Amino acid sequence: MEVCGTHTTVIAKSGIKNLLTNYLELRSGPGCPVCVTDQSDIDRIIELARMPNTIIASFGDMVRVPGTYSSLELERARGAHVKIFYSPHEAVTFAGKYSDMKIIFLGVGFETTAPAIALSIAEAEQQRIKNYSVLSVHKLVPPVMKALLNDPELHIDGFILPGHVCTITGRKAFDFIASKYNIPAVIAGFEPADILQAIYLLLQQMVDEKAETINGYTRLVHEDGNIKAKEIIGKYFEPIDAYWRGFGLIPESGLKLKTVYSDYDADERFPVKVPESLPPEGCSCGEVLRGKLTPGECPLFASICTPSEPVGPCMVSTEGACAAYYNYSD
Amino acid sequence: MPGKVVEINEQEKWAIIECFGIQNKVYTPLIEEDIVLGDYLMVHAGYAIGKIDIEEAHNLSLLKKHPKNLENPLHSWRYAGHIPQ
Numbered sequence A: 001m002e003v004c005g006t007h008t009t010v011i012a013k014s015g016i017k018n019l020l021t022n023y024l025e026l027r028s029g030p031g032c033p034v035c036v037t038d039q040s041d042i043d044r045i046i047e048l049a050r051m052p053n054t055i056i057a058s059f060g061d062m063v064r065v066p067g068t069y070s071s072l073e074l075e076r077a078r079g080a081h082v083k084i085f086y087s088p089h090e091a092v093t094f095a096g097k098y099s100d101m102k103i104i105f106l107g108v109g110f111e112t113t114a115p116a117i118a119l120s121i122a123e124a125e126q127q128r129i130k131n132y133s134v135l136s137v138h139k140l141v142p143p144v145m146k147a148l149l150n151d152p153e154l155h156i157d158g159f160i161l162p163g164h165v166c167t168i169t170g171r172k173a174f175d176f177i178a179s180k181y182n183i184p185a186v187i188a189g190f191e192p193a194d195i196l197q198a199i200y201l202l203l204q205q206m207v208d209e210k211a212e213t214i215n216g217y218t219r220l221v222h223e224d225g226n227i228k229a230k231e232i233i234g235k236y237f238e239p240i241d242a243y244w245r246g247f248g249l250i251p252e253s254g255l256k257l258k259t260v261y262s263d264y265d266a267d268e269r270f271p272v273k274v275p276e277s278l279p280p281e282g283c284s285c286g287e288v289l290r291g292k293l294t295p296g297e298c299p300l301f302a303s304i305c306t307p308s309e310p311v312g313p314c315m316v317s318t319e320g321a322c323a324a325y326y327n328y329s330d
Numbered sequence B: 001m002p003g004k005v006v007e008i009n010e011q012e013k014w015a016i017i018e019c020f021g022i023q024n025k026v027y028t029p030l031i032e033e034d035i036v037l038g039d040y041l042m043v044h045a046g047y048a049i050g051k052i053d054i055e056e057a058h059n060l061s062l063l064k065k066h067p068k069n070l071e072n073p074l075h076s077w078r079y080a081g082h083i084p085q
């Protein structure tokens, strides 16, 4: 299983998936941050977008994800302000210019995104910008790996680990996969050759009947990761139990802003009422994210659900497994 | 996205990186090591998250280190990525 949406896309786009079809099965897992965002969080975001004098600031993929009753795209058509930023840093600068508006940045992502969001809060503090806040729905990868490994229905032979998450966490953070669960794991970069190397090293471990967490992305990933990034995450955030699409509540798998930073916490500042959240009817994103189904096994795949008319987030996001399979598979 | 450093501002903690001829300003407070012109940085959400070890980037060293790969066709696979010479 590859646990990174970018890996899923590279595997499909490069032809590796088709090449290996008769030899081994590559399953995509919960590696797309947009896709694992719980439906209730999507609905909360939509309620925030409906508040007056509010601008929802986001990375691009969130805009088209359908919530239970609406999407940011629909809300924008109805007059809500939704603005795409390449970096949260830009959103802070923007907030400084539009002090009469509430700028809410959607903190969607894994360990890789959290330091950038934390630094944007540091910057807002420094510049005394009061109208900037973050809705943190960040997710942490090691806890979801444990959820996968503890699932008795799943029989995964090896993991391709997310290179950029590991740049922050370091290799050691994933040692437990091999040491506790005896499953081989390899950290991989994002070139097709990186993926092939990871597959080769996984197979070699299986042949040798051993399990290690190997760093196959040594040009960027170190044993302990990026210490500064980990420090800044620890300064601003604390782990909380978080809901993941398809998994439910996973202990200590999310990041919430610490109480001292509650002035920057959109969840604390703007407590909106969220209607009951229901996943899209017929959508199998939950099963796809847990590796129980491949996208093609969803009855809606490529018929009712396509990238231009997506039913679930896995077809919306560029890192989503359904979009990758739709765009690049035979 | 990785990019080559073409300008540095140490005081304000940013750098200009170039990737496929396109230049971008990225922030560098997360990088502990010194950054010099010509270094390659990996960027996420506008912030550099790590410095790329160029020696390692030019080959998939792990494969080469493995003795069994001497008979393996993958042995000759060279890094064919985005990092220009």
Ligand code: SF4
Binding pocket: A282, A283, A284, A285, A286, A288, A295, A298, A299, A300, A301, A302, A305, A306, A310, A311, A312, A313, A314, A315, A316, A322
């Ligand atoms: S094909 Fe569409 S409906 Fe089915 S799992 Fe993927 S995103 Fe959900």
